[in-house]
Amino acid sequence: MATFAEVQTHHPHPDSLLAKVIAGAPLLNSKDQGLIEDVPSQRWNRETFAWSPTTAKMACIDNGNESLKGVMPTVNAPYLASLRMPTAYAPAKKLRGGDGRLTWQVNGSEEFWMGEEALETKKAESLPVGFSPERFPDHRFQRFIAAFQVELLVRAGHGKRDASGKLVEGQQGEFNIFLAIGLPPEEVDRNGATYEAREALKYIFNKPFEVVRIDEQGQETTWRLFFVEFVPYGQTFGSFCAWYYTLEGTPIATNIERHITLDIGGGQSHMCEVEIAHRRDEPRPKLRMSAEQIGEGTILIARGVSEAIRQQYNTIQLSDAEAQHVLSSGMISVGGRRQPVNDIVNRVIESRADNLNSLLLRYLRDGQSFLMFTGGGSVLLQDTLLRLANMHRKADSFYFVPPELAPFLNAIGGLVLAQASAQQAISRREAHQAADTAAER
Amino acid sequence: MNSRYPISLKNIPPDAWEMVQAISAKSGAEVAEVLRQCVVTGSLIELIKAGPDDEAGKYGDFSPTYLARLTRRALGAPIDFLLETGEHPYLATLAANANGPTPAAKKEPSGAPTARFLLDQETVNELQSLCMGESFSAGWQPD
Numbered sequence: 199m200a201t202f203a204e205v206q207t208h209h210p211h212p213d214s215l216l217a218k219v220i221a222g223a224p225l226l227n228s229k230d231q232g233l234i235e236d237v238p239s240q241r242w243n244r245e246t247f248a249w250s251p252t253t254a255k256m257a258c259i260d261n262g263n264e265s266l267k268g269v270m271p272t273v274n275a276p277y278l279a280s281l282r283m284p285t286a287y288a289p290a291k292k293l294r295g296g297d298g299r300l301t302w303q304v305n306g307s308e309e310f311w312m313g314e315e316a317l318e319t320k321k322a323e324s325l326p327v328g329f330s331p332e333r334f335p336d337h338r339f340q341r342f343i344a345a346f347q348v349e350l351l352v353r354a355g356h357g358k359r360d361a362s363g364k365l366v367e368g369q370q371g372e373f374n375i376f377l378a379i380g381l382p383p384e385e386v387d388r389n390g391a392t393y394e395a396r397e398a399l400k401y402i403f404n405k406p407f408e409v410v411r412i413d414e415q416g417q418e419t420t421w422r423l424f425f426v427e428f429v430p431y432g433q434t435f436g437s438f439c440a441w442y443y444t445l446e447g448t449p450i451a452t453n454i455e456r457h458i459t460l461d462i463g464g465g466q467s468h469m470c471e472v473e474i475a476h477r478r479d480e481p482r483p484k485l486r487m488s489a490e491q492i493g494e495g496t497i498l499i500a501r502g503v504s505e506a507i508r509q510q511y512n513t514i515q516l517s518d519a520e521a522q523h524v525l526s527s528g529m530i531s532v533g534g535r536r537q538p539v540n541d542i543v544n545r546v547i548e549s550r551a552d553n554l555n556s557l558l559l560r561y562l563r564d565g566q567s568f569l570m571f572t573g574g575g576s577v578l579l580q581d582t583l584l585r586l587a588n589m590h591r592k593a594d595s596f597y598f599v600p601p602e603l604a605p606f607l608n609a610i611g612g613l614v615l616a617q618a619s620a621q622q623a624i625s626r627r628e629a630h631q632a633a634d635t636a637a638e639r
Numbered sequence: 640m641n642s643r644y645p646i647s648l649k650n651i652p653p654d655a656w657e658m659v660q661a662i663s664a665k666s667g668a669e670v671a672e673v674l675r676q677c678v679v680t681g682s683l684i685e686l687i688k689a690g691p692d693d694e695a696g697k698y699g700d701f702s703p704t705y706l707a708r709l710t711r712r713a714l715g716a717p718i719d720f721l722l723e724t725g726e727h728p729y730l731a732t733l734a735a736n737a738n739g740p741t742p743a744a745k746k747e748p749s750g751a752p753t754a755r756f757l758l759d760q761e762t763v764n765e766l767q768s769l770c771m772g773e774s775f776s777a778g779w780q781p782d
Contacts, residue, residue, distance in 0.1 A: 396778075428776075446757075631709060
């Protein structure tokens with residue numbers, strides 16, 4: 199069967215942010231301008247109970263249930279650094295030989311492993327799955343997101359480096375973060391983040407995090423971190439932004455009038471419909487957006503795989519995070535040996551295909567819309583989804599985001615939203631400065 | 640230094656007055672608002688033209704770095720205009736350097752905020768109307 203890359207007839211507009219990222223092109227516009235990296239912000243001082251002006255690094259995290267995905271501009275180069283980390287957590291143990299594991303400690307907590315490092319222990323704990331009020335109060339999750347942000351800073355080239363670019367041991371300094379954060383669409387309404395989501399974000403807003411990172415060779419670096427600003431957005435809308443906006447800051451020229459993003463995630467799947475209304479005498483189309491959850495994500499399939507594995511090997515019990523990992527890797531450890539379980543995974547996916555079909559049918563049959571498939575689940579289920587799409591639609595009426603980008607697209611587009619918010623912050627700061635200057639005269 | 644606001648403006652050259660009216664007509668802003676913007680931008684340029692006060696390089700109460708940040712925003716479009724029309728005074732120097740640094744190297748070191756506005760204002764407004772790109776701290780109250 200042909201892969202979706204081979205059968206795609208629609209391609210994103212060459213000027214879109216999405217096309218630039220796919221091509222690996224420098225993210226610069228025709229005036230040689232890139233994304234804002236540093237944003238004038240303010241930080242709340244918990245001791246003095248007052249705001250103080252500061253400068254923050256721009257970043258974006260798509261706060262997925264199955265994994266966190268993050269992007270931020272790299273230091274001194276017009277590209278994006280990206281990081282995907284499965285939401286798996288395991289308390290660290292003392293390793294007595296061989297290469298170490300990347301180990302973390304946050305605000306004097308227990309040392310822990312996260313992501314793939316945690317999954318390798320075969321004793322990974324799942325972090326809470328659900329909405330922000332269920333996730334942010336969990337102390338492990340707070341540590342996880344702080345450590346994740348530090349690792350994203352490392353990927354982007356921040357920290358004190360030697361001549362070869364390697365991190366230098368010790369204190370790395372203070373980092374204020376201006377963070378676009380992708381939340382489930384149910385948590386973002388016309389007034390921004392809902393009350394419940396805002397309350398949840400308070401758990402980490404302006405909270406000091408002292409993050410100790412111990413790399414595989416035992417080198418220890420310490421990072422002081424503050425999330426000084428959030429730009430909450432409905433995560434699936436981020437993917438549309440990457441498809442729709444150019445690095446010139448304008449929309450692409452398109453004759454598509456209804457664009458539906460189908461974001462197949464780990465915990466949940468969402469749709470985001472944007473109506474692009476072209477009106478006579480108006481040079482720029484008007485946008486109307488709606489978004490909603492359309493069902494569970496790949497977690498249902500992962501749990502099915504977990505159950506099938508338990509029936510076959512009755513001593514193996516997988517956490518949700520481990521089951522998601524088995525789903526993507528197709529491997530499991532049995533009796534201490536790595537063993538493929540592709541047959542089990544394929545069987546479960548096949549048995550769940552009808553469910554997926556029923557979830558997506560109304561969108562697949564909606565002949566007046568254009569569909570864009572994205573999210574980590576769209577990679578995992580590509581064969582099934584492609585079969586369903588071909589069954590109901592013409593090839594030029596849908597598009598699969600390439601697998602290397604699909605998990606990140608919500609976060610990449612989130613940077614467009616962070617950019618908008620940063621520009622407003624800079625304009626406000628300059629207006630204040632100009633007013634202060636005038637007042638002093 | 641007299642800190643009182645000016646209450647009247649006299650001896651404005653007719654050309655300048657015509658430009659103010661043209662800006663007002665184009666942007667829909669009040670003439671008074673356009674004049675206010677002209678004072679803000681013009682005072683920056685006049686201060687730099689007047690030169691630093693001493694060898695320390697301060698301009699009144701303003702450091703060169705601070706002034707440079709304010710001025711960059713105001714002068715971005717005029718510099719583009721000078722380049723496009725071939726009237727930039729250092730065009731030859733710029734052309735000689737054109738094949739030098741790569742796009743990556745041309746980027747400024749991080750640390751200082753830079754006014755590089757990638758999105759046009761309509762896009763910012765569009766995203767705002769969709770309730771995206773709003774800041775969290777604006778509505779935040781300490782417990």
